Amino acid sequence: MKIFIMEGLNVLVTGSTCGIGLHTAKILFKKGATVILTCRDEVRGRRAVESLLVGVKEEDVAKESERIHLFTLDVTNYNSICEFTDEVSKMFKYIHVIINNAGIMGVPFELSVDGIEMHFATNVFGHYVVVERLLPLLLKTNRPDFKSRVIVVSSGLYRNAETIPQVSKLLGQKTYEYSSKQAYAFSKLANCLYTVALAKMLEPHNVGVYCVRPGFVNGTELGRETHWFLRALAAPLIWFIAKSLDQGCETIVYLAETPADQLKSGSMYYEKKEEPYNEMVDVTAIRQVWAILRHLEDTIWKRNTQLTDKQKFHGENVRNILEESLII
Incomplete structure (x- = not known):
């Protein structure tokens, strides 16, 4: 099977300071991609950058560092997303791959700064905004041999x-x-519904959208909200059944580099194979979640006094790229 060389491709990975996101970024960097890392904490962000350069010859560090770009991003904060996407748009002409990876699990009830339940804000809505605002960079390409993808x-x-x-x-x-x-379960269902909806709307633009379930992976921080005692009790079982980080990001890397004619846009992938969604992923639910995403953004546009006219105008313009009637 032919695999595209990642050299020259710009790949954005959210949640890339630890776990699957960081490991995915490391692998794609080694394959030659230019990687865009995101962080909420600059110290952790710098550590992530340093970890990507481990093993690089000292005389090559300066040159290889040019393929790593670190940005501050809080996916639960609309203003932070706007600032991030504005900065990325100034620095890059193209984004070839966007990997929506950042996530949380099991947190107590809390609203984001924009007033959205935190699981949905982090795992779904924030990424919806990131992709939406970077659509112009995703739709343009300098690589006709490579189909851009989310x-x-x-x-x-x-x-x-x-x-x-x-x-x-x-x-x-x-x-x-x-x-x-x-x-958490609903946010992950929403990921599936969003994937199908976006895939249909981006089909005319020749951009692929793929959903992935990594499986139970050891070495992530998803369980950080679980009480330490319960984590300690579960540690032997986790060690026995959990995948390694290498195994956990294998399908993500596969989806990032595999020729588009060997993939099916809108589908779920597990262990590098397509698998069917369950019965909850139907047209009614797809339309419902897309309407929720639009409504939440409309609400923020009305509430957010810090949002500039230019930022709102850009949001409205990129919305017009997507033809919602394609969600059938």
Whole structure:
């Protein structure tokens, strides 16, 4: 099977200071890609950059460092996303691959600075905004031999989602019995629904969108909200059944570098193979989640006094690129 050489491709990885995101960035960097790392903490960000350069000959460090770009990004903060995408758009003419990886799991009920339930803000909405605002860079290409793409990191736990909550609940405007497990499961289901919707809308633009479930991976920070005692009890089992980071990011790397004619846009992949979604991924749910994403952004545009006219104008313009009637 022919694999495209990553050299010359610009790859953005969110949540790239630890776990699967950092490991994916390391592998793609070694394959020749220019990697765009994101961080909330600059110290951790600099450590991530240094870790990518481990093994590089001292005389080559300066040159190889030119292929690593570190940006500050808080995917739960709309203003931070706008600043980030503005900076990226000034520095780059093209983005060939966007990997929506940053995520949280099991946090107590909390609203983001924009007033959105934190699982949904982090795992879904923030990435929706990142991709939307970088669409012009994704649609342009200097590599006609490579189909630009978005890779959405989901989880097999999306199957545990019982329902799609009302938007008023996601905005904290309606009291309900909150379950962190259900909040996480729904956010991962939303990842799947978003993938299918975006794939349909980007099909005319020759951009692929793929969903991936890495499996149970050791070495990530997703379980950091779990009590230390429970983590200690589970450690032997985790060690026995969990995948390594190499195994966990294998399918992400596969989706990043495999020729598009060997992939199916809108599909879920596990262990480098396509697998069917469950019955929750249907047209009604796809439309519902897309409408939620649009409504949340509309709400932020009304509330956010720090958003500049230029930033809002750009958001409205990139929206027009996507033909929502294609969500059938």
